[in-house]
């Protein structure tokens with residue numbers, strides 16, 4: 001056997017699996033990453049944004065959500081207390097490797113009174129504590145993880161795993177894209193969203209059961225930071241949920257970035273929008289997403305294709321993401337550069353094309369977004385202003401969920417699947433925790 005364990009993908013899930021092995025003295029372990037090594041990655045290079053040592057987390061905003069209900073489905077495998085402890089341990093590792101000490105969003109009387117006001121506005125304010133690493137600090141934290149692993153876990157970057165090899169229902173190792181085979185007793189697949197398609201193909205060829213999950217579609221909203229200052233001061237990242245009046249759809253705010261920037265994101269040939277903020281650098285705006293989660297009508301069962309189709313429409317019409325003033329949308333006209341320039345919200349994403357989002361979104365999505373903005377207006381006057389900017393499309397694809405045990409083991413013996421690519425997590429902390437969970441289970445098996 002070449003290795004005790006091979007980890008596919010050096011994102012948070014793979015890194016935490018590797019750290020756990022190293023700390024428990026398990027080896028030899030090989031960590032394989034198809035992208036570049038951390039010091040060779042550049043934010044300017046599109047191919048480096050999601051792939052490379054550090055995974056999608058490298059250029060993320062680094063908000064660690066310390067909630068058992070957010071960022072993944074680990075709560076379906078672990079009881080509340082065990083999950084809480086696991087997340088606390090993972091968070092502690094981030095803090096020990098340089099993540100800032102401060103936690104935002106602790107329950108306080110001010111939070112409770114905001115939650116009451118939210119209820120009067122037909123919104124549910126979900127408590128969530130957050131440690132904010134900040135985009136510029138993510139790199140430093142990852143560098144510390146990288147050096148902590150040096151000499152303890154072998155790492156190969158620029159090396160793609162082509163296939164997972166199994167025989168008689170048991171994993172044997174991996175096939176690399178150069179045609180070589182590496183054997184191992186255990187394999188942890190942690191390929192992330194960028195490797196979700198690969199994971200789906202592997203699951204199909206190994207006969208693993210998968211299940212399609214939902215897709216969340218919506219816009220990135222940008223407005224002057226002062227409009228949401230009271231809320232962002234209290235909660236930093238407020239998670240507000242609303243059930244839209246007309247369609248009774250679940251609509252939520254997501255990834256709020258006080259004083260942040262709207263950015264583009266490449267999604268397999270489609271350009272979508274996202275947002276981030278720096279711990280030390282401030283814009284004059286706050287941005288957040290409004291996402292609509294739809295349950296589709298049978299027999300349709302391909303939410304990812306649906307999400308891609310909608311996002312593609314924006315690219316088709318705008319040559320990339322579209323930006324529109326809310327006032328223009330409500331008046332039934334497109335935004336143009338002159339109207340955007342007259343607006344009181346100055347766009348932080350200059351490359352978005354002024355256009356008309358009503359050509360992009362289905363009626364139910366657009367109406368649900370507008371009803372959410374009306375509800376938010378009651379909580380924070382100014383949100384539903386004609387100067388508010390809407391960027392489209394923001395879409396959250398979730399990978400097909402691989403059937404795993406509570407230890408993250410698949411039906412193929414000794415093959416574990418973790419992180420976003422296996423449909424287990426949707427954020428840094430649950431991705432990291434799922435990697436730890438698998439590595440701990442393997443270590444236990446080795447005793």
Ligand SMILES: Cc1cc2nc3c(=O)[nH]c(=O)nc-3n(C[C@H](O)[C@H](O)[C@H](O)COP(=O)(O)OP(=O)(O)OC[C@H]3O[C@@H](n4cnc5c(N)ncnc54)[C@H](O)[C@@H]3O)c2cc1C
Nearest residue numbers: 009011012013034055056060063161192195419420427428
């Ligand atoms: C712009 C942006 C901002 C975000 N902000 C936040 C945030 O503030 N808070 C939060 O909690 N989450 C955030 N996220 C989500 C977070 O980054 C992910 O949830 C997390 O990175 C998932 O970790 P992972 O290890 O499962 O996958 P990834 O981080 O995607 O890593 C998977 C790695 O596997 C590699 N890989 C894939 N297939 C193969 C293969 N066949 N062979 C070898 N290597 C392979 C990929 O190259 C990649 O490097 C953000 C994401 C983005 C894109």
